Amino acid sequence: MKNGFRQSMAWLHTWTGLVVGWVLFFVFVTGNLGRFDSEIDLWMQPEAPVQIASLEQQIVAAQTRLQQRGGEWERWGIYPTTNRDSAFLRITWEAPAQPNGARGKRGEEFIDPTTAAPLDARATGGGQLLYKMHYALHYMPRSVSDWLIGICSMFMLVAIISGVITHKKIFADFFTFRPNKGQRSWLDLHAVLAVLTLPFFLMITYSGLVFLVYTLFSGVVSNHYGPGYKNRQDFNNELAGRQELLIERTGSAAPLTDLTRVVQQAEYQWGTNQVRSLEILYPGDSNARVRIARQIESPLRSTDELIFDGTTGELLSEIPAEGVASRNFYETLLGLHESLFAGWWLRWLYFLSGLAGATIIASGLILWVVKRRPKQTKQKNGPDFGFKLVEGLNVGTIAGLQIAIAAFFLANRLLPVDFAARASWEAHILFAIWLLAFLHPIIRPIPRAWVEQWTVAALAFAALPIVNAVTTGRGLNQSIPAADWAFAGFDLTCLAAAALFGTIAYRLQQRFKPVAAKRPAPVTTLAQEASA
Amino acid sequence: MLIAGLVIYVGLVALALLKNRHLHQLWPGLALPAWTRKTLSTAGWSLLTVAAIYLIAQRGVGNGLVEYLAAFTVAGLILVVQFSYSPRSVLALGIFASGGATAAVDDN
Numbered sequence: 001m002k003n004g005f006r007q008s009m010a011w012l013h014t015w016t017g018l019v020v021g022w023v024l025f026f027v028f029v030t031g032n033l034g035r036f037d038s039e040i041d042l043w044m045q046p047e048a049p050v051q052i053a054s055l056e057q058q059i060v061a062a063q064t065r066l067q068q069r070g071g072e073w074e075r076w077g078i079y080p081t082t083n084r085d086s087a088f089l090r091i092t093w094e095a096p097a098q099p100n101g102a103r104g105k106r107g108e109e110f111i112d113p114t115t116a117a118p119l120d121a122r123a124t125g126g127g128q129l130l131y132k133m134h135y136a137l138h139y140m141p142r143s144v145s146d147w148l149i150g151i152c153s154m155f156m157l158v159a160i161i162s163g164v165i166t167h168k169k170i171f172a173d174f175f176t177f178r179p180n181k182g183q184r185s186w187l188d189l190h191a192v193l194a195v196l197t198l199p200f201f202l203m204i205t206y207s208g209l210v211f212l213v214y215t216l217f218s219g220v221v222s223n224h225y226g227p228g229y230k231n232r233q234d235f236n237n238e239l240a241g242r243q244e245l246l247i248e249r250t251g252s253a254a255p256l257t258d259l260t261r262v263v264q265q266a267e268y269q270w271g272t273n274q275v276r277s278l279e280i281l282y283p284g285d286s287n288a289r290v291r292i293a294r295q296i297e298s299p300l301r302s303t304d305e306l307i308f309d310g311t312t313g314e315l316l317s318e319i320p321a322e323g324v325a326s327r328n329f330y331e332t333l334l335g336l337h338e339s340l341f342a343g344w345w346l347r348w349l350y351f352l353s354g355l356a357g358a359t360i361i362a363s364g365l366i367l368w369v370v371k372r373r374p375k376q377t378k379q380k381n382g383p384d385f386g387f388k389l390v391e392g393l394n395v396g397t398i399a400g401l402q403i404a405i406a407a408f409f410l411a412n413r414l415l416p417v418d419f420a421a422r423a424s425w426e427a428h429i430l431f432a433i434w435l436l437a438f439l440h441p442i443i444r445p446i447p448r449a450w451v452e453q454w455t456v457a458a459l460a461f462a463a464l465p466i467v468n469a470v471t472t473g474r475g476l477n478q479s480i481p482a483a484d485w486a487f488a489g490f491d492l493t494c495l496a497a498a499a500l501f502g503t504i505a506y507r508l509q510q511r512f513k514p515v516a517a518k519r520p521a522p523v524t525t526l527a528q529e530a531s532a
Numbered sequence: 533m534l535i536a537g538l539v540i541y542v543g544l545v546a547l548a549l550l551k552n553r554h555l556h557q558l559w560p561g562l563a564l565p566a567w568t569r570k571t572l573s574t575a576g577w578s579l580l581t582v583a584a585i586y587l588i589a590q591r592g593v594g595n596g597l598v599e600y601l602a603a604f605t606v607a608g609l610i611l612v613v614q615f616s617y618s619p620r621s622v623l624a625l626g627i628f629a630s631g632g633a634t635a636a637v638d639d640n
Contacts, residue, residue, distance in 0.1 A: 175548050175608070177616040196608040199601045298594040336598065345533055349602035356609070 006166060013162040014368065018390070020152040020159075021365045022397045025358060027149065029401055031134030032354030033127070035339065035347055038087040040127025042486040044412050045110075046472040048121040051081050051088055053113035055267070055275060056260050058089045061116040063259045065109070066091055066283070068116075074104050078259070078278040083295055085340055087486075089113050101228020123423040124412055130405075135211070138427060146215040153209045160194075160202055167191055183370050190363040193356045200353040201360070207337035210330065239327050244307045244316045247287050254286035257313035265315060266292045266306050276303065286311055294321070300328060301335030362398045369394060392441035392449075399453035400437025402501060406460035407433040409494075413464075413471045447512045454505035462498035465491035536583040537603035538633040543579030544604075544611055545626045546572045557619035580604075 033040065042048070053061070058080040066076050077092035079085075088110040095104030110119040137145040164170070174195060177188045194201065214221060214232060225231040237245045259278065266275050274294050281289040288310025294303040305319040322328055335341060339350050369391050376383040383391075408430040415422045441449040468491060469475020479487035548554045550572055555562060564572070583603070588596035614622045 172551065175544075175551075175554060175612050175615050177612050179616055192612050193609075196605050196612070200605065298592060299598055300594060332594070341595065342598075346599060346602055349606060352609075353602070353605060356605075 006168070009162040009165040013159055013166050016155045016162065017159040017361075017364050018368055020155040021361050022393055023148070023152045024156055025361045025365070025397050026401060027134045027152070028354060028358040028361060029405070030130050032351060032358065033405070034131030034134060035351045035354065036489075037127035037131040038084055039486040039489060040130065041087040043468075043490040044124045044126045044409075045088075045119070045121040046468075046474055046487075047417075048088060048110075048119055049112070051113060053081075053089070055080055055082060055263060055273075058113045059260045059263050059278070061111060061113040062089060062091050062278075063256070064116040065111050065118075066093065066280075067256070069093070072096070073283055074281070076278075076280040076283050077108075078280075080275065080277075082273055082275055088119055097228060097230040101226075101230065103229035122412075122417045123420075125423050125426055129423075129427060130408070135208075138431065143215075146212050150209065150212045150216050153205055153212070156205045157209065160198075160205060163194060164198070167195070170195060183367070186363055186367045186370055190360060190367055193363070194360045197353050197356045197360070200350075201357055203333075203336055204354075204357065207333040210333050211337065213330075239324065240302065240305075241319055241323055242291070242305070242307060242317075245281060245289055245291065247289070249282050249285045250287045252286045253284055254288070254311045256280065256283050256288055256310055257290070257308070259290065261313050262290050262292065262308050265308075265313075266294075269306065270294055270304065280310060283310070289316070296335065296340045298341050299335040300332050301338065301340065302327065302331040362394075365390070365394050365398065391446050393438070395441040395446065395449045395453055396434070396438035399450060399457055399501075400434055400440070402457040402497070403437055403453060403460055404430045404434035406457060406464060406494075409464055410460065410467060413467050447508070451505050451508050451512065454501050454508065458498045458502035458505055460498075461494045461501065464494040533587070533599045533603055535633055535636045536587045536600065537607055538629040538636075539579050539583040539586070540600075540604050541607040541611065541629045542626060542633065543576045543583065544607055545622060546576035546579065548611060548615070548622075550576070554615055554619075557615060558623065 051058075059078065062078040062080070066078075071093075072095075074094045074096045076094075077090075079090040079092075081087070081089055089112075090108060090110050092106065092108040094106045097104050110121075111117065112119050135145070135149055136142055137148065140148075167173075173188070173191065175192070177185070177192050179185055181188075209216065221232055221235050222228075225235045234246060237243075259280075263275055263278070276293045276295045279291045279293075281291070290308040290310050290313075292306045292308070294305065296303055300321055302323065303321045307316045307319065308314060309316055339347065342350055369387070372387060376387045408426055411426045411429040415425060419425070437453060440453065444452065465476055468487075469477065474484065474487050476488060476491050478484070479491065549558070549564075550569060555564065584596075584600050587600045587603075590596065591599060610625075611622065614625065
């Protein structure tokens with residue numbers, strides 16, 4: 001234990017922040033891009049026609065396609081394009097739970113409402129894959145990633161609380177940023193952003209943990225309801241008051257009702273454009289149920305629901321959005337995290353807060369290095385391995401991840417459209433490039449590595465709008481006049497990112513150059529001056 | 533949300549001027565009399581409260597509070613950038629924001 005409460009908290013803040021900082025930076029950047037997952041979906045399937053089919057037409061197409069696929073399913077899902085969260089009409093299917101209680105195999109498909117066939121567009125993970133990486137990571141099962149992310153989030157929560165306690169002049173320095181003062185500026189940047197976005201930061205971290213509650217506190221529900229996914233589903237249904245869904249299959253087949261009639265009833269009750277999604281439990285069984293959810297319009301993520309008999313189409317029950325207090329609390333936290341209710345203004349502000357969050361993490365990681373550099377570079381045998389490791393990981397994470405994401409988007413345009421494994425290769429390319437970005441600081445002096453990686457990141461993002469224009473004919477010169485905002489917004493954001501990264505590269509270059517010219521110095525001296 | 537953002541901005545400017553560091557960026561060496569400090573403090577906190585009440589009344593508790601915090605964050609960030617790089621522009625934007633918010637409230 002260090003002397004005094006505040007020093008203890010400062011120590012705690014430093015080390016909890018450092019050990020998980022790199023993972024959290026990845027989580028923040030990919031999660032933040034998820035605010036625009038549907039727009040990225042649109043951009044990543046440029047040949048997909050704009051879908052303007054009526055709701056009825058979409059439901060018919062979805063039902064046709066799901067029935068064509070055949071097989072016995074636990075549930076189907078239908079997500080029409082009635083809100084920005086669905087860029088294309090999407091159907092999902094889930095197999096019955098496995099004998100060991102694990103959730104059944106799931107699949108999904110975008111479909112064309114005019115033909116009821118799968119969307120005729122390039123295979124891609126799309127914005128959804130990028131967004132899913134922020135909690136499921138990649139190349140590992142959910143059981144592993146849930147624990148990893150859960151532990152990292154817990155560290156982050158500790159870092160936030162200990163950070164607030166450590167920050168002595170939280171009100172006196174509320175608006176204070178002193179630029180060009182080395183370590184002082186990094187600390188100001190770290191603190192001022194963290195104070196101003198504290199409500200967001202605390203909410204996103206805490207609610208992130210609440211998402212994982214069934215993993216982190218796995219016994220709480222399963223002790224009462226039994227283990228496995230299906231039992232948890234029963235718990236959720238009971239909590240929500242969906243008694244009509246607490247049923248089993250009868251085993252006798254019965255044709256599914258005409259879903260358009262069910263949807264018509266929902267629209268009659270709620271008004272047009274209010275249907276968000278349909279879930280069909282036990283399709284093809286005589287105990288089939290259809291649950292229709294309404295649009296999300298406030299931070300409370302649960303919505304009004306209607307439950308119908310899946311064979312007769314008769315309305316069985318109405319579930320209000322608000323239920324028992326604990327569920328409202330849970331659903332509000334999750335709703336705040338996902339921001340599905342947010343319109344354009346608020347969505348961009350969420351994005352801005354997320355950028356601030358990523359910057360807080362990055363500046364904290366850099367601060368760790370800047371603070372120790374004077375002492376480390378004076379050591380007789382050069383800096384410790386740990387110090388050099390942190391320096392290298394910082395470059396590879398903070399600048400390198402940007403290059404890797406640009407590469408993911410470039411791969412979407414440049415991999416052959418008919419290449420069968422292209423969707424998984426987009427992700428392989430992201431991680432291969434990121435790995436290179438981690439290796440690069442080993443062979444280059446750290447200041448050079450920073451300048452080079454930011455330069456590459458700037459060039460890669462600047463190239464994206466051009467490559468898009470050449471390969472799709474939907475470049476900025478077409479998308480802006482056509483008010484094609486998904487495309488224009490994506491390309492303009494790439495240009496803004498390129499400008500930002502280019503400026504960082506240029507400023508760093510300016511800072512390192514005069515020193516390097518005066519005195520061609522070994523790595524360690526350069527690093528020392530970089531802190532000035 | 534824009535109107536509330538303007539009101540929050542003016543409120544934050546009033547509170548920032550209570551800190552000598554920022555006050556002296558605009559008027560070096562100026563010492564505010566006690567009643568001015570009291571007025572600034574009351575005005576600042578009132579504007580921040582009014583903006584919250586306005587947003588909650590307009591948009592409901594859930595949406596209202598989220599939008600309030602979002603607007604607060606952005607107004608604060610703008611103010612930080614201004615104090616760091618161009619303190620004089622705080623006055624210009626402050627007057628513009630007061631005018632804009634007043635006009636918008638009149639319109640309603």
